[in-house]
Amino acid sequence: MKKNKYLLLISSLGVLALLVAAAVSENFLKEWHAIQGQARTQEGPIDVRLRQIVNPDLKKADRCVTCHVGMAPGEQILSDSKVAQPHKNVVHDTATMGCTTCHGGQGQATEKDDAHGNVHFWTEPMLPAKYAYASCGTCHTPLNVPNLETLSTARKTFERLDCYSCHRLDGRGGTLRPGGETGMEGPDLSHVGLKGYNQNWYTAHAQKNVEAQGGPWRRFQGGQ
Amino acid sequence: MDEANRSALNEFWVNLKSVPSQIYRAMFRGGAPVSDRTRSSFVFGNVFLHLHSVRTHLWSLRWTATMGLGIITTAAFLITLVTGVLLMFYYKPYPDVAYQSIKDIHFIVPTGRFMRNIHRWAANVMVVAVLLHMARAFYTASYRKPREFNWFIGWGLLVTTLALSFTGYLLPWDQLAYWAITIGANIAQSPREITDAMGITEFFDIGGLQREVLLGSDKVGEESLIRFYLLHVMILPLVLAMLMAVHFWRIRKDGGLAKPVDVDDRVKADAEEHYPVFTEEPQKTYQLAAVVKGRTPAVGSGPENTVPSMPHLFYAELGVLMFTTLICIVLAFVSDAPLKELANPLVPENPAKAPWYFLGLQEIVAFSAFMGGIGIPMLCWIGLGLIPFLDKETEGTGEWFGGPGGAKLVGWSMIYGFATSIAVEAVAIRFGWLREWFPDIPQLVITLVNPGTVITVLYAGFSIWALRRFNSTRAGALALFTCFLCGFIVLTVIGTYFRGPNWEFFWSPADWNAH
Amino acid sequence: MTTKPTEKRSRFEPEPMPRRDFLGLAALASMAAAFFVSMFGMLKLPKAAVSASPSKKYSVALPDALPEGEAFVPPGRSVAVFRDGEGVFAISTVCTHLGCIVKPNANGFECPCHGSGFSKDGAVTKGPAPKPLPWLKVSKGGSGFVIDEEATVKTGTKV
Ligand code: HEM
Ligand code: FES
Numbered sequence: 001m002k003k004n005k006y007l008l009l010i011s012s013l014g015v016l017a018l019l020v021a022a023a024v025s026e027n028f029l030k031e032w033h034a035i036q037g038q039a040r041t042q043e044g045p046i047d048v049r050l051r052q053i054v055n056p057d058l059k060k061a062d063r064c065v066t067c068h069v070g071m072a073p074g075e076q077i078l079s080d081s082k083v084a085q086p087h088k089n090v091v092h093d094t095a096t097m098g099c100t101t102c103h104g105g106q107g108q109a110t111e112k113d114d115a116h117g118n119v120h121f122w123t124e125p126m127l128p129a130k131y132a133y134a135s136c137g138t139c140h141t142p143l144n145v146p147n148l149e150t151l152s153t154a155r156k157t158f159e160r161l162d163c164y165s166c167h168r169l170d171g172r173g174g175t176l177r178p179g180g181e182t183g184m185e186g187p188d189l190s191h192v193g194l195k196g197y198n199q200n201w202y203t204a205h206a207q208k209n210v211e212a213q214g215g216p217w218r219r220f221q222g223g224q
Numbered sequence: 225m226d227e228a229n230r231s232a233l234n235e236f237w238v239n240l241k242s243v244p245s246q247i248y249r250a251m252f253r254g255g256a257p258v259s260d261r262t263r264s265s266f267v268f269g270n271v272f273l274h275l276h277s278v279r280t281h282l283w284s285l286r287w288t289a290t291m292g293l294g295i296i297t298t299a300a301f302l303i304t305l306v307t308g309v310l311l312m313f314y315y316k317p318y319p320d321v322a323y324q325s326i327k328d329i330h331f332i333v334p335t336g337r338f339m340r341n342i343h344r345w346a347a348n349v350m351v352v353a354v355l356l357h358m359a360r361a362f363y364t365a366s367y368r369k370p371r372e373f374n375w376f377i378g379w380g381l382l383v384t385t386l387a388l389s390f391t392g393y394l395l396p397w398d399q400l401a402y403w404a405i406t407i408g409a410n411i412a413q414s415p416r417e418i419t420d421a422m423g424i425t426e427f428f429d430i431g432g433l434q435r436e437v438l439l440g441s442d443k444v445g446e447e448s449l450i451r452f453y454l455l456h457v458m459i460l461p462l463v464l465a466m467l468m469a470v471h472f473w474r475i476r477k478d479g480g481l482a483k484p485v486d487v488d489d490r491v492k493a494d495a496e497e498h499y500p501v502f503t504e505e506p507q508k509t510y511q512l513a514a515v516v517k518g519r520t521p522a523v524g525s526g527p528e529n530t531v532p533s534m535p536h537l538f539y540a541e542l543g544v545l546m547f548t549t550l551i552c553i554v555l556a557f558v559s560d561a562p563l564k565e566l567a568n569p570l571v572p573e574n575p576a577k578a579p580w581y582f583l584g585l586q587e588i589v590a591f592s593a594f595m596g597g598i599g600i601p602m603l604c605w606i607g608l609g610l611i612p613f614l615d616k617e618t619e620g621t622g623e624w625f626g627g628p629g630g631a632k633l634v635g636w637s638m639i640y641g642f643a644t645s646i647a648v649e650a651v652a653i654r655f656g657w658l659r660e661w662f663p664d665i666p667q668l669v670i671t672l673v674n675p676g677t678v679i680t681v682l683y684a685g686f687s688i689w690a691l692r693r694f695n696s697t698r699a700g701a702l703a704l705f706t707c708f709l710c711g712f713i714v715l716t717v718i719g720t721y722f723r724g725p726n727w728e729f730f731w732s733p734a735d736w737n738a739h
Numbered sequence: 740m741t742t743k744p745t746e747k748r749s750r751f752e753p754e755p756m757p758r759r760d761f762l763g764l765a766a767l768a769s770m771a772a773a774f775f776v777s778m779f780g781m782l783k784l785p786k787a788a789v790s791a792s793p794s795k796k797y798s799v800a801l802p803d804a805l806p807e808g809e810a811f812v813p814p815g816r817s818v819a820v821f822r823d824g825e826g827v828f829a830i831s832t833v834c835t836h837l838g839c840i841v842k843p844n845a846n847g848f849e850c851p852c853h854g855s856g857f858s859k860d861g862a863v864t865k866g867p868a869p870k871p872l873p874w875l876k877v878s879k880g881g882s883g884f885v886i887d888e889e890a891t892v893k894t895g896t897k898v
Pocket of ligand 1: 290292293294295297298354357361367375376379382385475480
């Protein structure tokens, strides 16, 4: 019986210690605890808690504002830490719109790497800030959006290089098929913006084309 | 005020003051459990405790008797029960939403991530423990009369445990879950291989029916999710709890755990520590015994060498409970429960693997869906259930590797079991199988002759040899059980660690060429 | 079991064991402590850490032609916004009795659930509601007005 009592004692103490450790790490040691702990408003420190922007129309809950507290609805943060800064004024009300619609990333997450999408098993990492306009197209395909100039340059390029001949875009184009009637259809590009951008993709794609030994597209373009 | 009224009021006041002590007495009718006798009445007066007998044999209390495996399984179940109910506060069983709710549990639910990790780990601990517990009951020959029925119940518990784990696997609705269940459901469809080969699938499609009833649709979708959820949180836990109650109660009715016949010569109670049971004349007449037919297992054997279950057995049980909790919490601490990308029905995982305890099956399914998925598992399962009725010898009951052949036979069986399964697998991996050699071979031949069936036949042959060599059914059983256990381990390890994309062989997962 | 039986003991007698058995008591106490701490975790779980509803502070764009005395209800919100000569103000439309949504009518508001009535400025005129409908904080901001449902202002404050 003594052995069993020791088993009970030691196991229980182990469980106790781990439970306390888990409680401490969950309630005090997360990165956002430190960030919010330093944030100040005119009235003094803010209360440290999880925050989120819920956008019921898009069925999104973005918790980015747990660290970027300056952008949380109704917060007026004064401190000069970079994460806690407010959002610059843009057309949309960021406090109702949410973050990931434009910036991509994993809005549900509350830890930096997960939120920025730099983890395994999250397929849409954050867009680099300068490409954030790329997401306008997610909702406003045919409308004029702030990046209109870039967009029209891109549209013209698309037109000029005659990408429409094989690729369909917003219901236009895609009439030609490499290899004739039975050939392969060019992929529809209407929604490529939806899943975020990989800025290296086009370079890699062009490179692949250079390296490719044949294939319908090359043959069609007069290659081997 | 008249007399009667005053005293009633007075009585009310006295009653009110004594409410706490009355509640205490109502709960502990036999008085505080401080003497052996009051402890006994405490145990049999409590609905949960009375599943135990009031006294436990010293033999059964030794750590080596059971390794605590049954209690570990029970403890793991209790842990999954508690954490699972907590997860239900936030889990939403609908495709995609389910995935998001798991993300929420991971990121914002207070203690959610920890609870989910513990739940996942406890579930795995439970599967491992139930397998080991079964092996323990087998190797100590504890399935024999009068315990055949309890072995039977245990057999049901094994299946229920695996089913619980399998249904839980789908709930996160990530790629891992989605494709594991797709594979699992297709295994359920594998009788089609036979019906197809016989050309009767059109009239008699038992495989397709099984799969459709399991999934509620023709593919894994929202119907399957709600079905799996219902099974996972309601039906199977209730079935398991009920079977467990019967399992425990039977142990008591079967006279405690199995013990060697000469057990009282082997363990001696320390006279200093333990008090004899019969120091005074029995005060009860055994009227009930005259009514009930047959003899109960405990009659005729003295209760000496037993100690009161409270506290002796309870310390052991609580110790194992907390030990199991510790294991699960440590695992939960060092490793997060997996969650891959959101399920995508159009992009299969490659390799798509079933839960680990089915990877042995998936390995032989890769040769013949029917044999791997239904034929051989059914054979093992039925064989397992029939063990107590096929081996009715008495030698070695209650002892590790008891019976003719003993530990030595088990050792040889292990070597044989590992060697043959590895050899057959090596041939199949290195040189391929019949279809690679004779491309036009009919499917029925492959169904009959494939690595799974070859290993099975080799094992059966060895078992028959052992049975004749020792002229004992127990020896045959020892050989066969050990071989199958080794085969299970080999195939599971190969399926888990050495199979990559397209189920091809790889020396290490690092060699899977990523795309 | 620490005490030695001094003489022949019977199983009817209490064992003085529990008082002396430090190991056993320590084991049971640490188990109880572990359970106690885990209880905290379990009780903490059902209380959500963050509200699942949208932010209570939002901006509204009032239609230019909003007649005086007519309520503008921002989509999906339980607020009535008014504009009159003195400015803009917002009144919560959540009944102070048991939380039904009140309807604007000719005299003010009426509650469909238990018949409470409120005047145009939210004061209770009828029924079981214990308090007037609160006025919510409105501020000028962005392209229109920002309403903060979590901050109330004195009845009669207009922006
Ligand atoms: C959820 C699954 C199960 C639970 C919770 C469970 C629990 C237990 C417990 C607590 C005991 C007491 C002895 C010990 O701790 O080892 C026991 C005994 C036993 N179990 Fe299980 N068991 C399970 C599954 C099984 C399976 C799969 C089998 C075999 C097919 C089985 C066969 C037996 C037998 C024969 C005994 C009596 C052993 C003896 O008399 O020595 N049980 N079980
Ligand atoms: S809720 Fe409005 S009157 Fe009761």
